Amino acid sequence: MTADRGPVSAAEDGEARFSTWTGKTRGWALRRLPPDKLLPEGQPSYVSSWIYVFGMGAVAAFVYILGSGAVLALNGPTWFHVSGLGRFINSTHLWSVELFFMFMVIHLWGKFWMAAWRGGRALTWITGMLAFVVSIVTAFTGYLLQTNFDSQWIAFQAKDALNAVGVGAWFNVADLGQILMWHITLLPLAVAVVVALHVVLVRMHGVVPPLEAATSDAQLRSAAPIPAVDGEDMK
Amino acid sequence: MTKAPVSVSWRARNDIASRPWPGTTREYDLFKELAVGLVVVALLVLGLSAVFSSPDEPTVTLKSWALTDPADFVATATTELGGTSGTAGYGPPYNSTPDATQKLGPIDLQSLSGVRLPIDTANDFVIGPLQTLPTPPGAIDEWTKASDTQRASWTMAYGDALSKAPDNDPAKVPPGDYGPVPALAGALLAMAQQGTLDPVLSARGSFYNTDYKASILFLGDGGYFHGLADAQHLTGDQWGMMNETGNYPGQSWLWLFSALYQVEPFKSSPNADVLVVLSMVILTLLLTLVPFIPGLRSLPRRIPVHRLIWRDYYKRR
Numbered sequence: 380m381t382a383d384r385g386p387v388s389a390a391e392d393g394e395a396r397f398s399t400w401t402g403k404t405r406g407w408a409l410r411r412l413p414p415d416k417l418l419p420e421g422q423p424s425y426v427s428s429w430i431y432v433f434g435m436g437a438v439a440a441f442v443y444i445l446g447s448g449a450v451l452a453l454n455g456p457t458w459f460h461v462s463g464l465g466r467f468i469n470s471t472h473l474w475s476v477e478l479f480f481m482f483m484v485i486h487l488w489g490k491f492w493m494a495a496w497r498g499g500r501a502l503t504w505i506t507g508m509l510a511f512v513v514s515i516v517t518a519f520t521g522y523l524l525q526t527n528f529d530s531q532w533i534a535f536q537a538k539d540a541l542n543a544v545g546v547g548a549w550f551n552v553a554d555l556g557q558i559l560m561w562h563i564t565l566l567p568l569a570v571a572v573v574v575a576l577h578v579v580l581v582r583m584h585g586v587v588p589p590l591e592a593a594t595s596d597a598q599l600r601s602a603a604p605i606p607a608v609d610g611e612d613m614k
Numbered sequence: 615m616t617k618a619p620v621s622v623s624w625r626a627r628n629d630i631a632s633r634p635w636p637g638t639t640r641e642y643d644l645f646k647e648l649a650v651g652l653v654v655v656a657l658l659v660l661g662l663s664a665v666f667s668s669p670d671e672p673t674v675t676l677k678s679w680a681l682t683d684p685a686d687f688v689a690t691a692t693t694e695l696g697g698t699s700g701t702a703g704y705g706p707p708y709n710s711t712p713d714a715t716q717k718l719g720p721i722d723l724q725s726l727s728g729v730r731l732p733i734d735t736a737n738d739f740v741i742g743p744l745q746t747l748p749t750p751p752g753a754i755d756e757w758t759k760a761s762d763t764q765r766a767s768w769t770m771a772y773g774d775a776l777s778k779a780p781d782n783d784p785a786k787v788p789p790g791d792y793g794p795v796p797a798l799a800g801a802l803l804a805m806a807q808q809g810t811l812d813p814v815l816s817a818r819g820s821f822y823n824t825d826y827k828a829s830i831l832f833l834g835d836g837g838y839f840h841g842l843a844d845a846q847h848l849t850g851d852q853w854g855m856m857n858e859t860g861n862y863p864g865q866s867w868l869w870l871f872s873a874l875y876q877v878e879p880f881k882s883s884p885n886a887d888v889l890v891v892l893s894m895v896i897l898t899l900l901l902t903l904v905p906f907i908p909g910l911r912s913l914p915r916r917i918p919v920h921r922l923i924w925r926d927y928y929k930r931r
Contacts, residue, residue, distance in 0.1 A: 418645075419642070419644070420641065420642070420643065421639040421640060421641050421642055422639060422640060422642035423635040423637060423638070423639055423640075424638040424639060424640050424927065425924055425926075425927040426640070426642060427640065427926045427927070428924065428925075428926070430923050432651065435644075435647050435648055435651045436651050436654075436655060439648065439651035439652045439654070439655040439656075440655050442652060442655075443655060443656065443659050459668075459670070460670060466667065466668065467663060467664075467667075469668050470662075470663035470666070470667050471659050471660065473663075473862075474658070474659045474662040474663050474666075474668075475655070475659045477662075477863055478655060478658060478662075480866070480867050484867065489923065491904070491913075492914045492919035492920055492923065493914065493920050493924075494911065494914040494915065494920070496624045496904070496905035496911070497622060497623065497624065497632075498625075498626055498627070498630075498631030498633075499624070499625065499626025499632055500624065500631075500905075501624035501905040501906070504624075504902075504904070505902055505905075508898075508901060508902040512898060515865075515867055515868070518865060518867075522864075522865060525670070526673070527669075527670050527671055527672060527673055527859075528671035528672060528674055528846070528859060529669065529671060529846075529858060529859050531673055531674060531833070532839075532842075532843045532846075532848050532854075534830050535830050535831075535833070535834040535839070536848075536850070536854070536855070538827075539887045540887045540890065540891050542707060542724055542887075543715075543716040543723065543885070543887035543891060544723045544724075544887075544888055544891050544892075545723035545724055545725075545726040545727050547707055547727075547731075548706070548728075548730035548731060549727070549730075551731060551825065551827060553825060553826045553827035553831075554824055554826070554827065555824045555825070555826060556824030556825070557824070557825075585634060585635060588630050588631055588635060589920065589927050589928065590620050590622070590914065590915060590920045590924075591920075591928065592630050592631075592927070593630075593931075596927075596931045597931060598637040598638045598927065598930065598931075599630070599636065599637035599638075
């Protein structure tokens, strides 16, 4: 009887079966991303290049962008003009952004030359690109918030591209209040969500193997034979 | 025997790229990597901040403009009155000037919003602010009672006279039929030089305001603002979009956006902005969707940078 059965039961193969929405969601998440895949202690032997540190470097820089940005937000956009500490925090915000973009661009091009979208990783690539694009918009709104000559000039210049495509009427680059809200709430949240999704996808699919990896490779020799791939999609 | 080309497909199949790695592994501590990354990036950020600080070029104000370059200020105020300034002829979202919008063939995206942020340059930049003075100049009456034709005639005559005067100095303009225009422009100059125009133009009759478009558009209609930007290598033809004041790195990630403005057909097109934005949207989509684009997705196979990235793996094959 259903009433006598708990929300979790075991099937013949021993795998847990869930009957509630919550349990089913947990089951799906555990199947897609079991703990040892989410937080592994090892990586394939080919994960051995400096190129692999730049993704993590971008995440580290993002942490400092959020931290320095939070201090600037708490004190208001004009604080750094009149405070030595404010100027220093503003400097850390600027340089962490510069490093963030430098790391992200190196990471992006590294992944391009690795054709890292292979083997069902297209969404990982797309979320990475999305993170890059949303970060560009976020940085742009930050430049508009400097409340100095640079932000005045950027507001004057940038309006033309936005107005030309019909966006400027709603995304008014000269409206400090509007841009402030975009910069300190919506856009950082968007970057954080997309980056988190990207990282989860990387963990789900694992790091893409070398382009020319073959079953005859010394590092794969102990593995079970893998059927030869067909010739489609070789373009 | 011909070796089959390496697959660069995005599809998950029963191949090495799609299956969990069955080969040898190495210890790799993600959290340790993150911790080391945080320390290294912190040192870099703190070091760069301590050594280079950050740029902070003070704002230009209407007061500083009026005091430093009064001739340019008066000439600009005259164009605002006459409706011949850049803002007056801009089109949506500021006004409905005919044939002012940028178009993509028959597509006019700029007009879609309509006049959502209305700016009437004569009233918003000149007459309105002057009316907030304790004693508004009497010239306002003469201006408001005149016909559009008369106003256009006065401002055109005064604008011409200013451009021909030595140093464009309003004091050296010969007598002419300028109506109330010299008095209005002169009164606005005095107001700006006293520092009372800045808050009036920003607040626009309210106590609270965060929208600085009126001040920025007025500044942008003059030559002084552009001169300052030019000196800071910020103008479009100086790749200014990716530059920063002083010798600091700016938004270098906008290099391609900025580069398109430097080349034909964008450079001389009256629709440059819409063409550049569209091109950037297409290029960004191409890069985003590269896994699905035959040919483009094969570039990593044809140009084997991956041999360098995975040289250790390939060495031990």
